[in-house]
Amino acid sequence: MSKFRLGLLINPLAGLGGSVALKGSDGVAALALAKGAIPKAHLRMQQALNVILSYKEQIEIITASDEMGERLAREMGFEVRVIYQAPQQTAATDTRQVVNKLLSETLDLLLFAGGDGTARDIFAVADDSIPVLGVPAGVKIHSGVYGITPNASGRVVKMLLEGELVSLMHADVMDIDETAFRAGVVKAKRFGEMLVPAEPRYVQAVKMGGKESDELVLADIAAEAIELMDSDLSIIGSGSTVAAVMDELGLENTLLGVDLIKGDQLIASDLSAKQLLAYTTQHNAKLFITLIGGQGHILGRGNQQLSPALIRQVGKSNIIILATKTKLKALEGRPLIVDSGDPELDKALTGYYKVVTGYHDYVMYQVANPDLAD
Numbered sequence: 001m002s003k004f005r006l007g008l009l010i011n012p013l014a015g016l017g018g019s020v021a022l023k024g025s026d027g028v029a030a031l032a033l034a035k036g037a038i039p040k041a042h043l044r045m046q047q048a049l050n051v052i053l054s055y056k057e058q059i060e061i062i063t064a065s066d067e068m069g070e071r072l073a074r075e076m077g078f079e080v081r082v083i084y085q086a087p088q089q090t091a092a093t094d095t096r097q098v099v100n101k102l103l104s105e106t107l108d109l110l111l112f113a114g115g116d117g118t119a120r121d122i123f124a125v126a127d128d129s130i131p132v133l134g135v136p137a138g139v140k141i142h143s144g145v146y147g148i149t150p151n152a153s154g155r156v157v158k159m160l161l162e163g164e165l166v167s168l169m170h171a172d173v174m175d176i177d178e179t180a181f182r183a184g185v186v187k188a189k190r191f192g193e194m195l196v197p198a199e200p201r202y203v204q205a206v207k208m209g210g211k212e213s214d215e216l217v218l219a220d221i222a223a224e225a226i227e228l229m230d231s232d233l234s235i236i237g238s239g240s241t242v243a244a245v246m247d248e249l250g251l252e253n254t255l256l257g258v259d260l261i262k263g264d265q266l267i268a269s270d271l272s273a274k275q276l277l278a279y280t281t282q283h284n285a286k287l288f289i290t291l292i293g294g295q296g297h298i299l300g301r302g303n304q305q306l307s308p309a310l311i312r313q314v315g316k317s318n319i320i321i322l323a324t325k326t327k328l329k330a331l332e333g334r335p336l337i338v339d340s341g342d343p344e345l346d347k348a349l350t351g352y353y354k355v356v357t358g359y360h361d362y363v364m365y366q367v368a369n370p371d372l373a374d
Helices: 029-034 041-051 053-058 070-075 092-105 116-126 150-161 178-182 211-228 240-249 273-280 308-314 325-330 343-348
Strands: 004-010 059-064 079-084 109-114 132-136 166-176 188-197 233-236 259-262 265-268 285-289 297-299 319-322 351-358 361-367
Touching: 004 041, 004 092, 004 150, 041 053, 041 070, 041 109, 041 132, 041 150, 053 059, 053 150, 059 070, 059 092, 070 079, 079 092, 092 109, 092 116, 109 116, 109 150, 116 132, 116 166, 116 188, 132 150, 132 188, 150 166, 150 188, 211 240, 211 319, 211 351, 233 240, 233 273, 240 259, 240 285, 240 319, 265 273, 273 308, 285 308, 308 343, 325 351, 325 361
Parallel strands: 004 059, 004 109, 059 079, 109 132, 233 285, 285 319, 319 351
Antiparallel strands: 166 188, 166 361, 233 259, 259 265, 351 361
């Protein structure tokens, strides 16, 4: 089973100004240190990591050197890989450079310790491209991307490691004007949204059970899938959940086969592995698939047309999994499984995915083949 890839980022200057009445650390870190402020961001992150310490054999931490993450992670016994050499005196530009490097690492989660300024710096680079979770360590915590306490942030990560259903939600990145704040004026501003893992929300938007409610859930999933499509090709896998996408588009569907659409037009139906590869060689494509209920397979059961060569060509980031929360919950925490016939590819495909479970509704769920060695 592949390891959980945890991006770790500590802003060593976060919260420095609070204890010395500077109401923040933006631009006044040197003054705060001169006034006797003691850096505490690493202690806040330590509290969060303590919650998942017993899972450290399952985790690879990818981080920056020294106080930006490496030192604490190594002291706690985690497996660590350093991707950025931090200077002795860090700044906001270092946070942005670290995040830029982390974006190429296919993280399962970016866990960071800081305040609203740190969240803004991360958002400036990452936008909502990866799930993030903040450990509150700053003076100003107006953003919705943080756990309510460091321990709470650690508990959310623990839920992911234990395979619980964890919903993804968009949360606001907020910050205030510290200069005005020091003068007693609060001027908060919204800068955007980042994807944040929240506590699981098992109750669906419509009542469970019955054909009508099932259709409403599938219609919501289909609507979100259609929004994710673009002008390039979309490969539509087999199964009734994915078939709902074709129904929503008003297109003929091969329930037990694989179809190909471009925009909202059907290009070809019931394609073989060779045909799919030929169609997609010169074009970008997104692959829409679902899982087999009760088993959890997303590749290698009923969709062998999706060959290893095709999957490599499409790329992991373009695989979009559609499923109802009812189907996922029925797995009772077991991971989704890939069985493409290529063990190396199967191993590369493991990790946490955003699974579409409704309209603008996602959960994080793990793909992890138990029979694959690390």
